[in-house]
Amino acid sequence: MNLAVVVLAAGQGTRMKSQVPKVLHPVLGRPMIRYVIDTLNRLKPDRKIIVINPLHDPVCNYLSGFDCEIAVQKKLLGTADALRSAFSLLHGFEGTVLVVNGDTPLISPVTLKKFLTRHHRSGSDISVLSFNAGDPSYYGRIIRNNSGSACMIVEEKDLSAGQKAIREVNSGVYAMKHNVEGLLGKIKKNPKKKEYYLTDILALASKRGLKSDVINIGLEEEFHGVNTMADLLAAQRLIQKGLINKLMKKGVRFLNPDSVIVHPDVRIAPDSVIYPSVCLEGRTVIGRSSKIFQGVRIVDSRIGRGVSVLDNSLIEGSRVDDESSVGPFARLRPDSIIGKNVKIGNFVEIKNSRILEGTKAGHLSYIGDATIGRNVNIGAGTITCNYDGVKKHRTVIGDEVFVGSDTQLIAPVRVGKRAFIAAGSTITEDVSANALAISRAGQKEIAGWSHKKFKKDGKE
Ligand code: UD1
Ligand code: CA
Numbered sequence: 084m085n086l087a088v089v090v091l092a093a094g095q096g097t098r099m100k101s102q103v104p105k106v107l108h109p110v111l112g113r114p115m116i117r118y119v120i121d122t123l124n125r126l127k128p129d130r131k132i133i134v135i136n137p138l139h140d141p142v143c144n145y146l147s148g149f150d151c152e153i154a155v156q157k158k159l160l161g162t163a164d165a166l167r168s169a170f171s172l173l174h175g176f177e178g179t180v181l182v183v184n185g186d187t188p189l190i191s192p193v194t195l196k197k198f199l200t201r202h203h204r205s206g207s208d209i210s211v212l213s214f215n216a217g218d219p220s221y222y223g224r225i226i227r228n229n230s231g232s233a234c235m236i237v238e239e240k241d242l243s244a245g246q247k248a249i250r251e252v253n254s255g256v257y258a259m260k261h262n263v264e265g266l267l268g269k270i271k272k273n274p275k276k277k278e279y280y281l282t283d284i285l286a287l288a289s290k291r292g293l294k295s296d297v298i299n300i301g302l303e304e305e306f307h308g309v310n311t312m313a314d315l316l317a318a319q320r321l322i323q324k325g326l327i328n329k330l331m332k333k334g335v336r337f338l339n340p341d342s343v344i345v346h347p348d349v350r351i352a353p354d355s356v357i358y359p360s361v362c363l364e365g366r367t368v369i370g371r372s373s374k375i376f377q378g379v380r381i382v383d384s385r386i387g388r389g390v391s392v393l394d395n396s397l398i399e400g401s402r403v404d405d406e407s408s409v410g411p412f413a414r415l416r417p418d419s420i421i422g423k424n425v426k427i428g429n430f431v432e433i434k435n436s437r438i439l440e441g442t443k444a445g446h447l448s449y450i451g452d453a454t455i456g457r458n459v460n461i462g463a464g465t466i467t468c469n470y471d472g473v474k475k476h477r478t479v480i481g482d483e484v485f486v487g488s489d490t491q492l493i494a495p496v497r498v499g500k501r502a503f504i505a506a507g508s509t510i511t512e513d514v515s516a517n518a519l520a521i522s523r524a525g526q527k528e529i530a531g532w533s534h535k536k537f538k539k540d541g542k543e
Contacts, residue, residue: 084203085178087130087261088123089169091281092116092142092185093156098310104139105309106185110319111326112346112364115309116142118188118322120149123181125192126199130176132169133185161278163270170264177261179203182281184255188318189305195256201298202258208293209263211236211285212256214301221308222252223282225297233297234289236282240275251299253282254306266291322347352388370405379410387423401433404440422457439482452494453478462488462506469494481516 096105106116116133123131131151135142136159146153156168166182173180181199183190194212202210211233213225223236224246236253237246263284270283288295309315326347327340334353337343344362351357352371361375365383369375373386378395386392387405396410400417403409407425416434421427425438428445436453444450444461451469454477455461465486467478476494480486484498487506498504499516507523514520537543 085130085176086126086128086181086199087132087173087176087178088126088128088181088183089154089166090116090119090123090131090133090183090185091162091165091169091255093134093136093139093159093165093168094186095136095159096186096310099312099315101312104136104142107141107145108309108315110188110315110322111344114145115188115315115318116145116185119183119185119190120151122190122192122195123183126181126195128181129178130173132172134165134169159278161273161276162281163267163279163283166281167264167267170267173261173264180259180261180263182255182257182259184308186309187255187306188309189307189321190254190256191305194300194302194305197300198256198298199258201300202296205296206294207258207296209257209259209284209288210296210298212254212258212301212306213251213297213299214254214303214306215250215299216252216303217250219250219252220247221310222254224249225251225253225299227251227297233285233295235286236280238273238276238280238282241273251297254301255308256301256306257281257284259284263288263293266293358394376410384415450478452476453480453492455480456482456484456500458482459484459486461486462490464489465492466490467492467494 092106107114133151134154134156137155154168156165198212223238225233226235228234270279273280309318335351336356339359342359346364349363349367351369354372355369356374358377360378362380367381367384369386370388373390375392376394379392380397382399384398385402389406390403391408393410396413398415401415401419403421404423409427412429413427414432418435419433420437422440424441426443430447431444432449434451436450438455439457441458446463448465452475453467469475478492478494479497481500483501485503487504489507490504491509493511498514501517502514503519505521
């Protein structure tokens, strides 16, 4: 059976009170709609149509990266009208049309597959997926007749007092035969909201003698709809909990999982420990037995085995190899490659630099556009002066070099293997291997000077 999936995503998201189109609001770094698309892809549909708002260019741009068709709903006249826009692309299509809301990012493909199987088995013209809600007030209610079969869906605003207690609700997922399209045009405007409600299709179908069905197989959590910022947070928490449980099953230890953010593409090897308030984002990978301490944020970076990233450090687009230690309060900016057994200490900033095995930069340094060899000591306060106001220049430091504290390396500059740089030097010329470079004014001493000053100031 051919399958077309339709995602209704044109809504303004008024209740979000945000300029950002609702379906682009991120849940753990990914727009909400991406979760829906990924889930639908698991059903291997023949057609995938997303209904969008004509004013939402960012949604259109985002979707251009996906294999889907776009239907523009010219005026936002409700969910039935949105589905009609999708049907305008489906002329000649024969098969099942599965409709999903764009604002329910937690739906599982397993439930959708089950739903489709039940829909096909029953031979219904239209099926609605329902679930029992703890608090049904956010959803349309399923009204069943005396014989127990469902006959209509009523939105919260239109409920009678007696219907309010009903807990079976509409998930917003529908399966229908392609030929129910004609029914959509027959739906009347809801008198209160002046919108065409897709939910009315159920009552209309039974009136016309079509076979309809409400299939109650949903879990409340997976149909959690995002209409407000609070709903968005709740969705994020639910997704996060699932991801962290999976990681814990694989042997990752979290000290306070409720306080951390871990994006869906992050991978963490067993025996790693994640302290409170850590954010692991993008495509970050953490190797075995590493420790990520409190308040660390790591974005799109690879951390090796046995690494410690100490408190309050930020690592972006970088690599840290096995057994190294970074932080506390360190910053690795993009394209920093930190070799094995390296120590990057407090208040050290590194950018676009390569630091080889065994090197130490323990305190208060800026290392930008540099290549630093093995077992180098970078003294406290060392600065690579890489920018001349127009261009960036490189600093290259050989193996086993000793850079004394408070050294400025004016790039472009090269320091040969095993050279020593005396503390407080400003290095403007290349330094040869094995040499000592010292560039600081010689120290003078004027004997008894302060004695005279005290006298002059009348303090003696
Ligand atoms: C809708 C259902 C409700 C169901 C709930 C499940 C209707 C009338 N109500 O309510 O029964 O319990 O979903 O989450 O269908 N959209 C468009 N164009 C429009 C209007 C909406 O594309 O003109 C899209 C929205 O972007 C959204 C989806 O349709 O993704 C649902 O719209 P929304 O306004 O969120 O409906 P709910 O009030 O949540
Ligand atoms: Ca909704």
